[in-house]
Amino acid sequence: MPTSLSSLPVEVLEHIAFYYVCPRVLGPPVPLTTLLLLSKTIFYKLSEARHLYARVFKHKFSSNAIRRRGFEPRVGEWASQLRWWLEVLKGVRNRRRRPGDEAYLDDIDAEEVGVSExxxxxxIMCLEDNGCNRAQMQLAGVYEWVEGYIRTEMYKNLDKGWPLANAENSCAMWIFWYLSSKARLMEETPDQRESLVQLVLPFVTVPFRYPSAFAPANHFRLPLRSAAYSSSSTPFSIPTPHGPYPIYLHPNRHTWLIPHFDRWTALSTPLASDAAKLVYFSRRELMLFNVPPFLPPNREDHRARVRARLAAENNGEVDEARVQMVFRNAPPYTDSPAAASDSQQNMVMVDEQETNEQVPPEQDDSDMQRDPTMFTxxxxxxxxxxxxxxxxxxxxRMIVTGHRPNPFNEDTLRLAAVPLYVRFSEYAIYSGGTPIPCANDTDLNDDIPPDNAFDQGIRDAWFPPNAKLSANPDRLTVSVPSSGLTDREDTYDKRKPGTFHDRDTCPGCKARENALETARAQIPVGVDARSELIGNSQEQDELPPYVPSVETIPPCNGIRDVVITGSTDPRHAAAWGDWVWRGRVRKWDGMVGLVRSPNGSSAGNGGGKIFFYGTVIRGKNLVGTWRLAHEDPRMPAYEGAFTLGRKDE
Known part of the structure; x- marks a missing residue:
């Protein structure tokens, strides 16, 4: 006897419905309307099939990030997020069909998602992408729609002529950079590329208006301390035409509530400055450096010119040792074995373009967690x-003000890019060891006057004054002068994180065990812990909404402090100068602070100490701002943007 569709069990019917609504991965699911209209029985069985919609979400969108970072969503929360993201992508497709500026206007009567939301x-789809989210956004035309917003809408609302670092502009630049690819960059015409650069340039070149962190780099410890009464968001700040400086971005003033897996989640507005730097440098790094015709095109030609000049100065007599000394002490910047030169076009390429393709999704975890209100x-x-x-x-490369133009006026003032090459090494101190203090360390002395505690060592990359670093292949020794007879020494290790600390006494390991015990206490007796926590059982729907799973409680690596050293490879030092670097990682927001200083003979070539501070994005891009290290951190200084990308060897 044939079996009718309505007589099938719910599980079988949902399985059939899944393949009906998901004939392919890309694109929105096929509406269930046809199946729902077959009979009242089928309508009743499928209208509340939340397990079906949860399965559709995991098929259409990336689902591992939320499990890895926060919690295991319940069945209804998967279904809610599916409806929300489908509504957002549908809104983008509908907006792209509208002419001109109407694509970015909020129509109250249309009941669609607003531009900000x-x-x-x-x-968020970009941050939680494992590949599926990117594909769905590309199919919906998100890249083209966001590019149109940057070109036509970002300057609609201005503050004294400057674009706003609001949620719409910041997120638009982040999305635009994230969805960029090498193919898309190469397809841009020079005019299109230049217009984009001009649009994002204010966010890149005005650090005293658009900050690179939620708290300025002079602070290494929390809480931030103020000497006089002021608003909670601007301690120590002075008024300027661009607003208070230094800039403190308080989360209460830069927070949005958005639906995220059926929960109203508070998220801070991402920093516009970092996004603009990524967009700017991704375009500028496609351009080769010009080699002035009066400079030698390669190393051998430069050596020949030095030999000829010395011969002319000494009546034809040439000392090869003298030639080598002059050659090494005064190398032209374009004469580098690391640079691939084109003698016909007088151009030189010094770095490679980094793209966002084929990046492990785990690289976004730190970016997501750095949000001060993420998953509060x-x-x-x-x-x-x-x-x-x-x-x-x-x-x-780093952006600096170029040489004095002739004539010197408002129209001719321009920027120049200087190449950067550095080989970094990280060292960590684990639980059981004592991290070195910073300058004016409030963790060690609460009696430090707030005015002194304001600057915690920006000129020394957050190290105490006169601290000395001594490195070998596996360990780094930091020596700090003390008031006693002997200096204090602390040892940092270069072993793999998580493999070198006492788990029995580590506070982080104890906290993790307590969290696991709390999670296990929520599981009913007789239910397999793993199936309950990762959602393989229908009983998952009965769990409290904030119960963590084993997968979402991160393992403890035991690290209490991270120190970074850097050096210049000989072939790069011969071309761009020999520099040494040292720095630390600010543990409460992941900011990297580094001081670059000349090494040996480079000290006489006009180089001084420069403080670089920024954030590692997606594990391969370090972007931020540089400034002269000796300048007063209470005041804007000679500073500019920089970017560093990991180079595969």
Whole structure:
């Protein structure tokens, strides 16, 4: 006897419905309307089939990130997120059909998602992408729609002529960079590329208006301390035409509530400055450096010119030792074995373009957790910095004010890019050891006057004054002068994180065990812990909403402090100058602070100490701002943007 569709068990009917609504991965699911209209029985069985919609979400969108970072969503929460993201992508497709500026206007009568909410939702889709989210956004035309917003809408609302670092503009630039690819960059015409650069340039070049962190780099410890009464968001700040400086971005003033897996989640507005730097440098790094015709095109030609000049000065007599000394002490910047030169076009390429393709999704975990309000109220906040990610060779460029133009006026003042090459090494101190203090360390002395505690060592990369670093292949010894007879010494290790600390006494390990015990206590007796926590059982729907799973409680790596050293490879030092680097990682937001100083003979070539501070994005891009290290941190200084990218060897 044939079996009718309505007589099938719910599980079988949902299985059939899944393949009906998901004939392919890309694109929105096929509406269930046809199946729902077959009979009242089928309508009743499928209208509340939340397990079906949860399965559709996991088929259409990336689902591992939320499990890894926060919690295991319940069945209804998967279904809610599916409806929300489908609504957002549908809104983008509908907006793209509208002419001109109408694509970015909020129509109250249309009951569609607003531009601000759309931008935030798309940015969360980028952060939680394992590949599926990117494909769905590309199919919906998100890249083209966001590019149109940057070109036509970002300057609609201005503050004294400057674009706003609001949620729409910030998220638009982040999404635009995230969805960029090498193919898309190469397809841009020079005019399109230049217009984009001009649009994002204010966010890149005005650090005293658009900050690179939620708290300025002069602070290494929390809480931030103020000497006089002021608003909670601007301690120590002075008024300027661009607003208070230094800039403190208080989360209460930069927070949005958005639906995220059926929960109203508070998220801070991402920093516009970092996104603009990524967009700017991704375009500028496609351009080769011009080699002036009066400079030698390669090393051998430069050596020949030095020999000829010395011969002319000494009546034809040439001392090869003298030639080699002059050659090494005064090398032209374009004469580098690391640079691939084109003598016909007088151009030189010094770095490689980094793209966002084929990046492991785990690289976004630190980016997600650095948000000061990300997952507030959830079981835990993850690590804001991934130890070991800076090890290796990094290349990039820094923006500086160029040589004095002739004539010198408002129209001719221009910027120049200087190449950067550095090989970083990371060292960590684990639980059981004592981290070195910073300058004016409030963790060690609460009686430090607030005015002194304001600057915690920005000129020395947060090290105490006169601290000395001594490195060998596996360990780094930091010597700090003390008031006693002997200096204090602390040892930092270069072993793999998580393999070198006492788990029995480590506070982080104890906290993790307590969290696991709390999670296990919520599981009914007789239910397999793993199936209950990762959602393989229908009983998952009965769990409290904030119960963590084993997968979402991060393992403890035991690290209490991270120190970074850097050096210049000989071939790069011969071309761009010999520099040494040292720095630390600010543990409460993952900011990297580094001081670059000349090494040996480079001290006489006009180089001084420069403080670089920024954030590692996606594990392979370090972007931020540089400034002269000796300048007063209370005041804007000679500073600019920089970027460094990991170079595969």
């Amino acid at each position: 759309t931008m935030y939702a798309l940015w 109220g959830y079981p835990q906040q993850g690590a804001v910095y991934t130890p070991g990610q800076l090890n290796g060779l990094w290349t990039g």
